[in-house]
Amino acid sequence: MQRYFTITQLTQEFDITTRTLRFYEAQGLVTPQRRGRQRLYTPGDRTRIKLILRGKRLGFSLAEVKELIGMYGSAPGEAGQLRLLMEKIAARREELLEKQRDIELTLLELEEVEAGALARMEELSPVTSEER
C-alpha cells in the first residue's frame, strides 16, 4: 500500500512553491511518478526534498545536492556518498572561513576609517575642558 503526497501537500509542508518543486524536478533532483498528468510524490521523494532543502541551507548548490543525493536510488550513507559528503563539507568550510577572514579585514578597515574621522572631527571642534 503506497502512500503518496501531492505537490501542494509538500509545498505547504516545506513552505516552498509548486514552481520550486517542479524546478527541482526539471533539474533532476526528484522524479515523482505521475497519475495522468498529476505528480505523485512517494515518502522517499519527500525525504529527498528534505535533503535538498537542508543542502541549500548549508550553502550547497542544487548541482552539488544532486551529486550528494545520488541520481540513482543509491542508499544514502553509502561509502562513496559519505566520502563525497566529507569533501563537500571541507570545501564549504574553506569557503566560509575565507569569507569570515574577509569580513574581519573589512571590520578592521572600518575601524581605521572611523578613527581617522573621529580625529578629524576633534581637530575641527575640540571639546573644551569646560564642556567636560
Next chain:
DNA sequence: TTTCTCACA
C-alpha cells in the same frame, strides 16, 4: 488546480 513553456532577474 495543475501543468507547461518562455522570458527574466
Next chain:
DNA sequence: TGTGAGCA
C-alpha cells in the same frame, strides 16, 4: 536559483 505570466 528560482519567479511570473499566459495558456490549456
